Amino acid sequence: MNRYECLQFLAPLITDQLIVTSQSGQRIEWGSLSRHDGNLLLGEMGAALSVGAGLAMALPHRQVIVLESDGSVLLTLSSLATVANLGIDNLIVFVFDNGTYSGTRISEPTATRGKSDLEQLAKGAGIDRSMTVRKLEDFKRHAAPALAAKALSFIVCKVAESLMHREIPRPDVDLVENKYKFLRYLQATEGKPAPFLGRG
Amino acid sequence: METELATRMVTGLADAGINFISYLPESRLSQILPLMREDARFKLAPTASEADAVSIAVGATLGGKQAACYMESTGIYVSCYQLVVVALHLRVPILLLVGHLGGFDDQRNSFLYSLPGRRLIPQLKALDIEHSVLHNGDNLEANIKTAVRTMNALREPVALVFTGEFTV
Numbered sequence: 417m418n419r420y421e422c423l424q425f426l427a428p429l430i431t432d433q434l435i436v437t438s439q440s441g442q443r444i445e446w447g448s449l450s451r452h453d454g455n456l457l458l459g460e461m462g463a464a465l466s467v468g469a470g471l472a473m474a475l476p477h478r479q480v481i482v483l484e485s486d487g488s489v490l491l492t493l494s495s496l497a498t499v500a501n502l503g504i505d506n507l508i509v510f511v512f513d514n515g516t517y518s519g520t521r522i523s524e525p526t527a528t529r530g531k532s533d534l535e536q537l538a539k540g541a542g543i544d545r546s547m548t549v550r551k552l553e554d555f556k557r558h559a560a561p562a563l564a565a566k567a568l569s570f571i572v573c574k575v576a577e578s579l580m581h582r583e584i585p586r587p588d589v590d591l592v593e594n595k596y597k598f599l600r601y602l603q604a605t606e607g608k609p610a611p612f613l614g615r616g
Numbered sequence: 617m618e619t620e621l622a623t624r625m626v627t628g629l630a631d632a633g634i635n636f637i638s639y640l641p642e643s644r645l646s647q648i649l650p651l652m653r654e655d656a657r658f659k660l661a662p663t664a665s666e667a668d669a670v671s672i673a674v675g676a677t678l679g680g681k682q683a684a685c686y687m688e689s690t691g692i693y694v695s696c697y698q699l700v701v702v703a704l705h706l707r708v709p710i711l712l713l714v715g716h717l718g719g720f721d722d723q724r725n726s727f728l729y730s731l732p733g734r735r736l737i738p739q740l741k742a743l744d745i746e747h748s749v750l751h752n753g754d755n756l757e758a759n760i761k762t763a764v765r766t767m768n769a770l771r772e773p774v775a776l777v778f779t780g781e782f783t784v
Contacts, residue, residue, distance in 0.1 A: 458702070458706075459701070459705065460701040460705070462667070462697070463671045463674075463698055463701065463702045465671075466667075466671030466698075467671045467672070467674055467675040468675060469661075469668075469675060470638070470671065470672035470673060470674060470676035470679065470683070471675040471676070471678060472675075472679075473636070473659060473672070473675075473679070474636065474659075474678075474681045475680065492665070492667055492671075494663075494664040494665035494668055495664075495668045498662075498663040498664045498665070501662065502662075591706055592706060592707055595706050595707070598678065599678065602680065608680065610677065610680055611680065611681075611682050612677070612682075612709050612767075612771060
């Protein structure tokens with residue numbers, strides 16, 4: 417199973433969900449596969465999970481999906497304990513765990529290639545609906561129900577390292593441009609602008 | 617901090633439009649938390665790290681809240697990465713409420729806190745984060761409103777640093 421196959425399955429299932437990606441291959445691949453205005457493509461590691469949690473708290477009637485990587489989650493493990501205790505039931509986290517810092521271009525291993533297990537870390541932090549999937553069929557079997565459920569879900573997707581993200585065009589939308597596109601989408605779908613907008 | 621000052625601070629935050637607080641509690645301003653917890657105008661997000669608190673506040677702001685982040689001096693160091701690569705990079709306004717543990721005017725300063733406390737203001741300057749140091753409750757409500765107006769105008773985090781009377 418590779419990440420792109422998973423994202424290909426996920427993209428047609430998106431309707432009005434809000435999607436937050438961390439920096440890494442999933443940002444590039446999702447940016448290429450999905451033109452959804454509710455995509456927030458973050459340009460850094462170690463923040464997507466918490467940004468998604470903040471969105472989920474602010475908009476409890478919306479579903480928020482976070483596309484994370486193993487390296488990104490490992491960078492801020494505290495966020496697992498934080499998110500587990502916020503009482504959120506509208507957040508789904510997919511962690512594409514290839515056991516590799518693929519951005520290094522020399523395939524340096526992450527801790528999940530060694531002894532660390534993100535599902536167990538999440539469960540230990542208190543995220544009860546944590547699981548690991550290793551085959552595309554299993555991803556499909558669990559992803560769709562997770563989207564339909566009203567629960568905090570943490571799905572670790574064990575994927576092969578793939579260099580697909582180096583072959584497809586990178587998103588050409590600036591981070592701030594993407595933020596405003598995202599905010600205008602929320603304004604249109606929520607019927608009100610963010611408080612800091614419209615003060616020119 | 618005296619209860620009266622804590623009450624004024626909480627009321628001032630609500631009147632300025634703040635309705636979401638992510639935090640890691642500390643010892644100088646902590647009296648605000650029970651007050652906020654009982655106040656339906658606020659949604660609270662307790663965190664395990666100031667790094668999480670900053671990112672959560674950014675998400676909440678993008679979701680339509682007016683968010684503040686409450687922490688002590690060292691929280692600025694812990695959340696420095698998130699402040700730069702999330703809040704500043706994306707240009708998202710959040711109000712940082714920082715108890716100046718270890719600052720020059722910290723009424724409970726000790727050798728435990730003074731070194732990181734001394735470096736807080738230089739750190740905010742290095743991050744180019746607009747900030748104001750409040751020593752007492754004079755014009756507290758107006759100062760909070762000014763900070764919120766400034767952060768919204770800048771689309772960036774702005775810090776209120778609480779010392780002196782706030783650290784008793």
